[in-house]
């Protein structure tokens with residue numbers, strides 16, 4: 001698990017590392033510049049290309065100067081450095097790196113106003129103007145320079161963060177940010193890189209370690225955490241000798257409606273394939289033949305007309321409720337019946353979320369410790385309209401605590417909010433997975449993990465990771481632009497095995 005820190009915490013962690021490693025601040029900057037150079041040259045290794053490095057006069061600018069020296073040493077012959085002297089203020093390490101660079105043959109130009117600039121002829125621009133030290137939106141000369149650089153439409157690689165971009169907090173639509181094709185960022189992704197609104201400023205990012213003290217960053221106890229493969233490996237347990245289907249739980253999937261039976265099939269088949277010892281689908285009569293032919297391993301409780309079926313509550317280890325269920329009175333009665341009789345944590349998705357959003361009385365009997373898996377629109381239906389993802393993060397954090405539930409807010413980087421106010425970001429999954437029914441599969445996977453007696457948090461974390469990993473394993477090696485949910489469900493076991501190898 002990697003803690004995601006805010007700008008001020010990153011600054012504290014830098015300071016701590018400098019005094020405790022110990023390492024001098026200028027050497028830490030050199031380490032950062034070296035880490036940048038390695039990723040940069042791996043991506044843009046053609047030394048014939050010309051590079052312009054725009055530097056501020058703080059530490060981000062200092063990085064830029066060190067990078068200019070390192071890229072020249074690497075073999076780039078056309079490196080131009082342009083220092084924006086918009087203020088008299090300079091950092092100590094900026095000054096040191098300027099002296100170092102002056103001893104090389106690199107051309108260093110300075111400008112006091114954007115009006116002095118001509119259209120940049122270089123192939124690639126490195127943005128080392130402002131980094132994490134940004135404390136207000138760009139105005140004046142910085143804003144003009146930002147607009148100017150954006151207007152050139154060049155390939156831009158940002159040092160740490162794009163100039164004008166906030167690592168955390170609300171992203172303002174009107175603020176000027178120098179748009180980066182790639183941000184090579186130090187130590188950790190900045191929290192806002194993981195929210196959809198950042199896509200206008202950051203096409204891609206890579207985080208490079210610079211040896212910031214891990215014990216210190218862990219003890220800061222950040223609410224924002226970034227999931228890593230090692231975390232999931234730690235969660236997943238191998239199957240035991242002498243185990244049987246009873247060992248791995250009995251999951252009930254309550255889903256499906258005449259026109260949306262597919263959701264029930266996808267969800268229950270994902271549940272069976274993610275390892276529930278037994279899976280039963282509670283579906284309308286009209287889906288029974290389809291279920292049996294789609295996956296004969298799954299049992300059924302049939303819903304007929306308006307009647308609520310008899311359910312032997314004690315038989316089920318957990319339930320996944322909602323995919324394709326519909327929102328009619330029947331669905332409401334069924335959900336009420338479940339909430340009245342079943343007290344163990346369940347997984348709530350799709351129409352069950354929409355019912356919860358409409359009929360507020362249902363909240364009172366939602367089993368504590370349950371898992372809600374909304375996408376953005378469902379989330380807003382549940383908790384009100386949000387203008388930004390940053391606001392959604394705050395709401396997810398509050399609501400998970402207040403209601404003692406887990407919220408899986410689905411997106412490119414799915415966020416798991418837990419009652420202890422932590423927010424976990426998952427990086428697996430890819431755009432090939434953006435197709436209807438994918439969420440139904442996720443619900444099946446999480447339900448299966450709950451049935452196998454993983455804790456609710458473990459089921460959420462391992463569930464989102466595995467679901468995304470299965471999609472990645474299918475799509476990425478073959479550069480597929482689409483993977484359908486049924487294939488993802490079928491891949492989960494193999495991806496799980498890959499993690500446990």
Ligand SMILES: NC(=O)C1=CN([C@@H]2O[C@H](COP(=O)(O)OP(=O)(O)OC[C@H]3O[C@@H](n4cnc5c(N)ncnc54)[C@H](O)[C@@H]3O)[C@@H](O)[C@H]2O)[C@@H](O)CC1
Nearest residue numbers: 014029032058059060130131132133134135136137138160
């Ligand atoms: N030891 C360290 O602290 C390390 C810092 N590193 C680099 O240092 C950067 C942070 O450096 P600094 O804290 O010097 O800050 P920056 O270089 O990001 O900014 C310089 C100064 O500009 C001013 N400023 C902020 N917002 C502004 C605005 N909107 N318009 C005009 N001026 C503004 C502030 O006074 C700020 O201190 C990181 O992003 C990273 O690139 C790396 O070298 C790694 C080690």
Ligand SMILES: Nc1ncnc2c1ncn2[C@@H]1O[C@H](COP(=O)(O)OP(=O)(O)O)[C@@H](O)[C@H]1O
Nearest residue numbers: 375410411412429430431434436437438439440
């Ligand atoms: N562009 C994307 N990048 C990464 N993951 C995605 C992307 N689009 C969708 N997903 C994943 O696919 C799932 C879609 O869920 P959801 O919107 O509920 O689908 P549905 O309602 O059709 O079942 C989520 O787990 C989400 O994380």
Ligand SMILES: [K+]
Nearest residue numbers: 127130161163
């Ligand atoms: K920058």
